[in-house]
Amino acid sequence: xxxxxxxxxxxxxxxxxxxxxxxxxxxxxxxxxxxxxxxxxxxxxxxxxxxxxxxxxxxxxxxxxxxxxxxxxxxxxxxxxxxxxxxxxxxxxxxxxxxxxxxxxxxxxxxxxxxxxxxxxxxxxxxxxxxxxxxxxxxxxxxxxxxxxxxxxxxxxxxxxxxxxxxxxxxxxxxxxxxxxxxxxxxxxxxxxxxxxxxxxxxxxxxxxxxxxxxxxxxxxxxxxxxxxxxxxxxxxxxxxxxxxxxxxxxxxxxxxxxxxxxxxxxxxxxxxxxxxxxxxxxxxxxxxxxxxxxxxxxxxxxxxxxxxxxxxxxxxxxxxxxxxxxxxxxxxxxxxxxxxxxxxxxxxxxxxxxxxxxxxxxxxxxxxx
Numbered sequence: 107x108x109x110x111x112x113x114x115x116x117x118x119x120x121x122x123x124x125x126x127x128x129x130x131x132x133x134x135x136x137x138x139x140x141x142x143x144x145x146x147x148x149x150x151x152x153x154x155x156x157x158x159x160x161x162x163x164x165x166x167x168x169x170x171x172x173x174x175x176x177x178x179x180x181x182x183x184x185x186x187x188x189x190x191x192x193x194x195x196x197x198x199x200x201x202x203x204x205x206x207x208x209x210x211x212x213x214x215x216x217x218x219x220x221x222x223x224x225x226x227x228x229x230x231x232x233x234x235x236x237x238x239x240x241x242x243x244x245x246x247x248x249x250x251x252x253x254x255x256x257x258x259x260x261x262x263x264x265x266x267x268x269x270x271x272x273x274x275x276x277x278x279x280x281x282x283x284x285x286x287x288x289x290x291x292x293x294x295x296x297x298x299x300x301x302x303x304x305x306x307x308x309x310x311x312x313x314x315x316x317x318x319x320x321x322x323x324x325x326x327x328x329x330x331x332x333x334x335x336x337x338x339x340x341x342x343x344x345x346x347x348x349x350x351x352x353x354x355x356x357x358x359x360x361x362x363x364x365x366x367x368x369x370x371x372x373x374x375x376x377x378x379x380x381x382x383x384x385x386x387x388x389x390x391x392x393x394x395x396x397x398x399x400x401x402x403x404x405x406x407x408x409x410x411x412x413x414x415x416x417x418x419x420x421x422x423x424x425x426x427x428x429x430x431x432x433x434x435x436x437x438x439x440x441x442x443x444x445x446x447x448x449x450x451x452x453x454x455x456x457x458x459x460x461x462x463x464x465x466x467x468x469x470x471x472x473x474x475x476x
Contacts, residue, residue, distance in 0.1 A: 142354045150194040154204040155427060159354040166426040173226035174234050190347040210428060225429030257383040257397040267380035270394050273415035284371045288313045289460045294451035296321045314372055316465040317365035329468040337361035340468035349470030356424025359400040360433055363422055388418045416440055
């Protein structure tokens with residue numbers, strides 16, 4: 107067991123999920139059989155984003171927030187923060203956003219064969235109003251580190267993907283020790299988008315690819331579960347307008363990737379189309395970037411410390427009608443547990459019995475106690 111300083115943010119769950127930023131109005135929740143629910147089945151006044159799953163709809167809201175640097179209530183009415191019913195109300199910003207979605211779709215259809223090469227972020231770059239004048243500091247200053255959105259081919263002269271992944275497994279303690287880990291349980295801390303404080307977190311993982319995290323937020327427990335095939339999020343009403351949502355598309359693939367990264371001995375086989383990009387840096391540490399593809403075709407980028415071989419960052423992408431939405435996890439402060447190096451939780455146990463009930467569809471959470 108490894109024990110670290112209280113309050114350390116658990117990198118495995120500190121994903122900066124941009125899809126958790128804004129919402130539309132929730133009507134009385136539908137009661138379909140287990141499966142994916144479309145946005146217009148759950149929310150009112152959905153006009154430009156019909157026909158997509160609820161989780162993809164939420165990712166799209168997050169894309170708007172990331173592109174413009176705005177919060178939920180900046181676009182929705184000011185009193186929507188405490189009342190989900192207000193999110194359906196129209197505002198000038200919402201009407202403008204619908205026009206912008208149509209504009210971006212027209213550009214991509216007319217100029218790029220329908221590929222989403224123009225997105226909200228293309229112009230806004232974190233600004234409410236896009237800049238129109240060139241920034242001379244960018245032209246004459248030091249260029250930022252290279253971090254390509256997509257690696258078209260492996261960089262000549264770079265190590266092969268196998269070499270980088272083998273070095274990672276060796277840094278974790280070696281292939282045999284990594285393969286000997288069949289379960290992980292841990293307790294740590296979590297800080298999500300717009301959180302002002304750390305919340306306790308429980309982690310349960312079972313080889314080869316089951317994983318559950320439970321964030322004990324001030325509003326109630328938020329649970330994300332992947333059972334090896336399906337994934338769900340259950341959240342209190344103060345955080346999400348729906349009690350339980352089933353993941354689809356890139357979010358489902360992402361949940362699988364998160365589970366596989368707990369047991370990385372299968373990483374080479376779980377992903378395909380491995381490519382190595384140019385060297386870059388993460389927090390002033392040189393990294394090798396490796397890109398791969400999930401079985402459904404979504405991209406995953408892994409950033410390995412060039413010296414130690416340890417994983418410092420993972421970035422995976424889900425899709426939305428206005429572009430790819432990144433989910434980033436940063437890793438640091440590795441500690442040895444039973445001969446294998448793991449990222450630091452407040453406490454970790456390996457190869458202990460984990461009840462199968464930890465990996466079933468979560469129930470709607472109870473409200474937090476006052």
